Amino acid sequence: GKNESWRLWILYLVMLTRNARIFITRFYHCVQTVFTRYIGVTPAMAESQTTDTGRESPKPEEGEEKRPQFGGRFLTNPEDVFQHNAWDNIEWDEEQEVTARKKTQEQLNSALSTEKQEEYEELADEYWNKFYQIHQNRFFKDRHWLFTEFPELGPDVKPNEDVKSVVDSPAFPGQGAKRRILEVGCGVGNTVFPILQTNNDPELMVYCCDFSSTAVQLVKEHPDYNPDTCHAFVCDVTDDKAEIPFPDQSLDIIILIFVLSAISPEKMQYVLNRLAQLLKPGGKILFRDYGRYDLAQLRFKKGHCLSENFYVRGDGTRVYFFTQEELRDMLTKAGLTEEQNHIDRRLQVNRGRQLKMYRVWIQCKYRK
Ligand SMILES: C[S@@+](CC[C@H](N)C(=O)[O-])C[C@H]1O[C@@H](n2cnc3c(N)ncnc32)[C@H](O)[C@@H]1O
Numbered sequence: 001g002k003n004e005s006w007r008l009w010i011l012y013l014v015m016l017t018r019n020a021r022i023f024i025t026r027f028y029h030c031v032q033t034v035f036t037r038y039i040g041v042t043p044a045m046a047e048s049q050t051t052d053t054g055r056e057s058p059k060p061e062e063g064e065e066k067r068p069q070f071g072g073r074f075l076t077n078p079e080d081v082f083q084h085n086a087w088d089n090i091e092w093d094e095e096q097e098v099t100a101r102k103k104t105q106e107q108l109n110s111a112l113s114t115e116k117q118e119e120y121e122e123l124a125d126e127y128w129n130k131f132y133q134i135h136q137n138r139f140f141k142d143r144h145w146l147f148t149e150f151p152e153l154g155p156d157v158k159p160n161e162d163v164k165s166v167v168d169s170p171a172f173p174g175q176g177a178k179r180r181i182l183e184v185g186c187g188v189g190n191t192v193f194p195i196l197q198t199n200n201d202p203e204l205m206v207y208c209c210d211f212s213s214t215a216v217q218l219v220k221e222h223p224d225y226n227p228d229t230c231h232a233f234v235c236d237v238t239d240d241k242a243e244i245p246f247p248d249q250s251l252d253i254i255i256l257i258f259v260l261s262a263i264s265p266e267k268m269q270y271v272l273n274r275l276a277q278l279l280k281p282g283g284k285i286l287f288r289d290y291g292r293y294d295l296a297q298l299r300f301k302k303g304h305c306l307s308e309n310f311y312v313r314g315d316g317t318r319v320y321f322f323t324q325e326e327l328r329d330m331l332t333k334a335g336l337t338e339e340q341n342h343i344d345r346r347l348q349v350n351r352g353r354q355l356k357m358y359r360v361w362i363q364c365k366y367r368k
Contacts, residue, residue: 018115022122029126075347082354087347090358092293100293107305117306120318121264125236127316128212128262132188136218146194149363150286152253153181155199159252160282169247173231174205180251182278183208184237185259189219196230205229207246211236237274238267248277256287261320265310268320272334279368285336290321291343291360297321322362336366 075087120127147154159179166175174180179201183191186208195206206229210216219225219232235242254275260268275285290296292309296319304311309321324341332338341364348357 018118022119025119025123026126029123029130081347081356082349082351085349085351087349088344090345090347092345092358096358097293100298103298104293104309107300107302107311108308110302111305111307112303112312120306120312120316123316124262124264124318125211125213128210129214131315131317132212132214132218136188143190143194146191147198149288150255150365152284152286152365153195153198153255155201157252159203160280163249163280166247166250166280169250172246172250173227174207174246177205178203180205180207180246181253181255182206182251183255183257184210184275185256185262186210186219186232187212187215189222189225189232191255191257192219192230192232193222193224196224196226202229205231207231207233207251209233209235209237237271238263240270240274244278246278249280251278252280252283254279254283254285256285256289258289260287261289261322262318263320264318265307265320269330269333272330276334276336276368281368283368284339285331285364285366287327287331287362287364287366289362290319291345291362292321292323293358294321294360295357321360324362327362327364331364331366334366336368338364339367340365 073084073086073088075081075090081087151157157179169175181195181204183195183206186192187210189208192206192208196204208219208230209232210219211234213234216232216234219230225232231245233245235244256275260271263271272285279285297309297311300311304313306312306318310318311320312318324343328338328341342362344359344361344363346359346361348359349355350357
């Protein structure tokens with residue numbers, strides 16, 4: 001009756017405003033893209049990087065570069081705390097856990113609306129594009145920890161055999177390679193280029209993808225990018241229609257470094273299932289990401305929490321904080337076997353300002 005049609009009209013109007021908003025934001029981002037490409041960073045964009053959270057930006061490993069290797073320096077006498085820049089395997093006491101739990105509960109109490117959550121999900125790639133337009137490759141890190149933590153990425157590693165379906169598959173880039181590595185969410189190539197340089201092996205193919213076309217473009221413009229040994233492509237790994245330029249069961253290694261945390265928690269299991277299909281039997285996922293109650297989580301101010309342990313930064317990029325159990329659960333559900341699931345609790349110290357910063361990272365290796 002009349003009531004029904006009113007309800008339909010209202011629903012229609014709600015849908016229209018929501019889509020219009022998304023359309024306008026996308027359009028706005030497009031204009032900004034043109035601006036940054038031809039004119040440089042607009043003041044508005046530069047500002048969006050320094051919002052109320054200030055330092056919040058995807059710099060996952062602040063301070064890590066100063067250290068030779070993980071797990072080597074232990075704090076036995078609390079009075080020594082300001083003697084060094086960092087301490088490994090720090091134990092958290094009950095009180096510290098309770099304070100952290102309380103803090104995250106408070107953040108959750110002021111969680112953003114579902115509408116806002118959907119908007120950040122819908123526009124996730126745009127926010128990352130914007131991030132890379134502003135920072136370009138200034139976030140480039142010298143990751144010398146990469147090969148000590150993941151010797152699987154270095155030379156002298158025997159590749160797994162190709163299965164028949166891969167040998168028989170229609171031509172694909174890297175088909176002739178003996179060993180194939182994929183980095184998901186590669187950004188500007190912080191991991192890809194060290195791997196290519198260290199291995200210098202014509203039989204190795206390194207694939208890398210990111211859903212930010214700006215990031216992929218930067219990888220392709222890098223002087224070390226050579227299509228014979230590296231294939232960068234734009235791909236949203238949460239999209240079940242995404243085209244992957246190589247067949248299932250063709251990869252020796254998949255690398256996930258600070259990338260699963262950028263994906264909505266509801267889509268993580270799908271992503272891991274899909275990635276597991278791409279591995280050869282015996283192939284591995286190598287993972288490093290944020291752990292629960294890391295300093296980066298605890299310092300989020302009100303109005304940044306999207307859902308439990310999932311946040312949006314001032315620049316619109318998102319971040320999740322994992323426990324070891326959550327990762328174990330998802331990775332085994334994807335049909336993989338645990339080789340490593342390690343929590344890295346480090347105390348970083350700013351000696352000048354007498355500041356203590358508790359960092360938490362998780363590192364995993366799971367085999368098919
Ligand atoms: C914190 S950055 C890490 C970049 C890189 N792995 C590194 O360690 O330097 C997260 C990256 O994941 C990418 N990303 C986020 N969600 C993605 C998705 N659904 N599909 C593909 N890439 C994604 C972002 O564009 C960004 O480059």
